[in-house]
Amino acid sequence: MRALAAVAFAAAAQAAALAAPGDPGDWPMAAHDYASTRFSPLADITPANAATLRLAFTFSTGVVRGHEAAPLVVGNTMFIVTPYPNVVFALDLSQPGAPLRWRFEPKPEAFAQGVACCDVVNRGLAYEDGKVFLNTLDNQTIAIDAAHGKELWRFRAGDIRTGETRTMAPLVVKGRVLIGNSGGEYGVRGWLIALDAAKGKELWRAYSTGPDRDVLIGADYKPFYAKERGSDLGVRTWPADAWKVGGGTVWGWISYDPELDLVYYGTANPGPWNAEQRPGDNKFTSGLFARDLATGQARWFYQLSPHDEFDYDAVNENVLIDLAVAGKPRKVLVHPDRNGYVYVIDRASGEVVSATPFVQVNTSTGVDLATGELRYAPGKRQRTGTVVRDICPAAPGGKDWQPSAYSPRTQLLYLPHQNLCQDQETTQVGYIAGTPYVGATIQMKPGPGGHRGRVTAWDPAAAKARWTIDEDLPVWSGALATGGDLVFYGTMDGWFKAVDANSGRLVWQFKTGSGIVGQPISYRGPDGRQYVAVLSGVGGWAGAVVAGDLDTRDGSAAGGFASAMRDLKQRTTKGGMLYVFALP
Amino acid sequence: MSSRCRDRALVLAVAGVAGALTAACEREARDFLPPRPGAQVAPAASAPASAAAIALAAAMVGRYEHNAYAISAGKRLFAWYNCSGCHANGGGGSGPALMDDVWIYGGDAGTVYLTIANGRPNGMPAFAGRIPEDQLWQLAAYVRSLAGLASADAAPNRDDAFLTRTPESFADPAKPETVKPAVATGRPQ
Numbered sequence: 001m002r003a004l005a006a007v008a009f010a011a012a013a014q015a016a017a018l019a020a021p022g023d024p025g026d027w028p029m030a031a032h033d034y035a036s037t038r039f040s041p042l043a044d045i046t047p048a049n050a051a052t053l054r055l056a057f058t059f060s061t062g063v064v065r066g067h068e069a070a071p072l073v074v075g076n077t078m079f080i081v082t083p084y085p086n087v088v089f090a091l092d093l094s095q096p097g098a099p100l101r102w103r104f105e106p107k108p109e110a111f112a113q114g115v116a117c118c119d120v121v122n123r124g125l126a127y128e129d130g131k132v133f134l135n136t137l138d139n140q141t142i143a144i145d146a147a148h149g150k151e152l153w154r155f156r157a158g159d160i161r162t163g164e165t166r167t168m169a170p171l172v173v174k175g176r177v178l179i180g181n182s183g184g185e186y187g188v189r190g191w192l193i194a195l196d197a198a199k200g201k202e203l204w205r206a207y208s209t210g211p212d213r214d215v216l217i218g219a220d221y222k223p224f225y226a227k228e229r230g231s232d233l234g235v236r237t238w239p240a241d242a243w244k245v246g247g248g249t250v251w252g253w254i255s256y257d258p259e260l261d262l263v264y265y266g267t268a269n270p271g272p273w274n275a276e277q278r279p280g281d282n283k284f285t286s287g288l289f290a291r292d293l294a295t296g297q298a299r300w301f302y303q304l305s306p307h308d309e310f311d312y313d314a315v316n317e318n319v320l321i322d323l324a325v326a327g328k329p330r331k332v333l334v335h336p337d338r339n340g341y342v343y344v345i346d347r348a349s350g351e352v353v354s355a356t357p358f359v360q361v362n363t364s365t366g367v368d369l370a371t372g373e374l375r376y377a378p379g380k381r382q383r384t385g386t387v388v389r390d391i392c393p394a395a396p397g398g399k400d401w402q403p404s405a406y407s408p409r410t411q412l413l414y415l416p417h418q419n420l421c422q423d424q425e426t427t428q429v430g431y432i433a434g435t436p437y438v439g440a441t442i443q444m445k446p447g448p449g450g451h452r453g454r455v456t457a458w459d460p461a462a463a464k465a466r467w468t469i470d471e472d473l474p475v476w477s478g479a480l481a482t483g484g485d486l487v488f489y490g491t492m493d494g495w496f497k498a499v500d501a502n503s504g505r506l507v508w509q510f511k512t513g514s515g516i517v518g519q520p521i522s523y524r525g526p527d528g529r530q531y532v533a534v535l536s537g538v539g540g541w542a543g544a545v546v547a548g549d550l551d552t553r554d555g556s557a558a559g560g561f562a563s564a565m566r567d568l569k570q571r572t573t574k575g576g577m578l579y580v581f582a583l584p
Numbered sequence: 585m586s587s588r589c590r591d592r593a594l595v596l597a598v599a600g601v602a603g604a605l606t607a608a609c610e611r612e613a614r615d616f617l618p619p620r621p622g623a624q625v626a627p628a629a630s631a632p633a634s635a636a637a638i639a640l641a642a643a644m645v646g647r648y649e650h651n652a653y654a655i656s657a658g659k660r661l662f663a664w665y666n667c668s669g670c671h672a673n674g675g676g677g678s679g680p681a682l683m684d685d686v687w688i689y690g691g692d693a694g695t696v697y698l699t700i701a702n703g704r705p706n707g708m709p710a711f712a713g714r715i716p717e718d719q720l721w722q723l724a725a726y727v728r729s730l731a732g733l734a735s736a737d738a739a740p741n742r743d744d745a746f747l748t749r750t751p752e753s754f755a756d757p758a759k760p761e762t763v764k765p766a767v768a769t770g771r772p773q
Binding site for chain 1: 663664665666667668669670672673674675676677678679680681683684686705706707708709745746748749750759761
């Protein structure tokens with residue numbers, strides 16, 4: 001077993017720049033490493049022995065909303081965070097049953113629950129140098145002493161009274177804590193902020209809309225495509241002042257390339273959803289930024305969905321890998337977007353290498369690689385007061401926030417995603433601070449084939465799927481890939497599954513207490529054994545009908561997700577529980 | 585209908601038919617008098633509504649929920665003021681469902697009015713002082729119609745456009761939710 005593990009470590013070492021800081025058996029950030037691979041090199045658990053996986057211990061979080069977070073493991077401690085009220089627990093992995101070492105209760109304002117668009121989720125903590133970093137729903141970032149659970153500092157930015165919240169997992173790099181805001185459905189103006197990890201002082205703030213000085217666009221800004229060049233595009237691609245309530249929030253994932261010293265992240269949809277109220281490209285929403293870590297200055301931007309009409313946020317993960325393109329190795333980022341395409345982008349220049357649909361897409365017909373333009377399909381354009389039917393993919397996209405995993409061994413990206421289309425009526429909407437700024441009534445439905453979810457093993461070099469697993473319900477959990485050539489994910493009715501990374505063959509499954517929308521992780525315990533952990537607890541946008549006790553007789557409930565999830569209340573119930581598994 | 589409503593006192597005086605005709609009049613009545621200044625509820629930031637104001641509101645909501653115009657106006661305001669952004673068309677979203685039989689703070693007319701007027705700590709914003717008082721009553725009447733608590737003959741029975749659920753006039757909070765997933769047409773079931 002030891003020899004096997006050593007081989008796996010050697011194989012994983014090819015992804016040198018990807019490695020997480022510290023011990024390879026740890027899981028120190030939600031995405032495991034700066035490159036956002038969600039790949040653990042641990043190889044004790046394999047397709048040959050996974051059938052014997054059994055429960056090692058559990059832990060009830062006492063909270064019953066959607067548990068989307070990834071647990072963190074550093075040394076002999078596991079850190080988990082709950083949805084609102086954002087309680088942090090530190091579990092002592094060196095003791096039998098992993099007893100509680102400390103808990104931290106930030107006590108966020110209750111009012112924040114009312115302005116969280118898609119359940120009161122939290123997507124994870126971050127760790128660096130003995131500190132745990134927590135985002136709370138009411139717009140606080142808190143540093144906690146990892147050893148004792150004592151608060152070190154608090155940073156506040158944003159106001160729940162204008163619909164602003166904080167749900168993303170911070171990324172901490174070299175003493176800088178990167179955080180972004182949520183609230184694209186409330187006319188919130190998006191930003192990314194870098195904080196000093198020692199004191200919680202704001203180092204820089206980059207808005208997603210507005211004049212160049214606010215967006216931190218200066219002399220370093222060299223976008224690949226002509227369409228991204230010009231001065232103050234964050235103002236001039238909007239009707240007067242609309243950029244002030246124009247969305248572009250930063251609620252998804254952040255990656256970092258230590259060699260290029262660049263930070264990568266996506267911006268969310270423009271507001272309101274009614275696109276007729278905001279003619280123009282609406283920069284810099286629904287696109288990807290590359291920024292200098294120290295200054296925040298933009299290096300390049302690429303808008304995936306200009307003048308977005310379908311809630312296609314670009315906040316999904318950017319997985320940084322080296323890929324042979326036409327026989328030449330290139331540093332790329334792989335980004336599976338809500339708009340239904342997997343983008344492979346040269347991460348130094350911002351050039352799109354390929355953009356290939358991974359679900360049925362009828363809102364656009366392709367991406368022009370010469371200009372970078374997304375070719376919208378005229379038949380699905382929205383008009384105020386009309387209903388457009390059979391829009392694919394639906395508002396949550398071909399894939400939403402739920403992060404994929406990349407195995408350097410199989411060189412496949414494992415995408416958990418949904419297969420949904422929708423009917424939409426577009427309506428006039430007025431901006432009222434603290435209320436939704438949307439202007440659309442939606443009813444979703446299963447996409448082609450009738451299954452609402454799918455796991456796709458995507459070959460980014462060949463730009464095609466290697467294998468797929470159809471799931472009846474949307475796959476709203478993250479994915480985990482391991483050095484033992486396994487892929488783990490969960491289903492919304494509570495099954496936690498391990499499949500062969502090469503074939504997709506199901507090798508093990510376990511029924512947890514509630515639907516799984518969390519991010520599975522793997523770590524080496526203090527006893528030297530490999531463990532796999534996941535939070536169970538249904539919720540999030542897809543699971544809001546259960547987590548929020550919604551009434552699915554109204555198909556437009558939960559932003560239109562209700563009409564596609566009428567059976568979920570029969571399939572699962574609320575509950576928040578950590579499950580940890582190991583070989584006997 | 586309108587001729588019979590013209591003289592309400594006369595109708596009320598006619599024994600035997602008074603009940604049916606009074607209901608019909610309430611459905612059709614239009615009250616163009618603005619609320620008296622004394623009936624205004626203070627904005628949420630200051631003192632809570634007085635007992636007299638709550639009593640008046642409860643009475644007005646009770647009257648409005650027998651009135652087709654008032655409920656219809658409330659339905660329009662429900663969209664205009666972005667109530668539907670959180671509560672959808674009654675099924676809920678970031679805010680709770682309003683068409684079921686669960687009322688977190690109470691479903692009586694006075695409490696529904698207070699919830700809209702003063703807000704609630706778990707995320708419901710306050711609308712008193714921001715919109716006219718009679719619109720608060722209309723909204724409260726419409727909210728109660730979503731759960732079948734308003735007169736069925738006064739509640740809206742058709743939508744102008746996109747149908748996402750059965751109309752308010754057929755609302756029955758006790759009727760179970762369907763368990764079948766949406767079929768490929770996406771039509772509500």
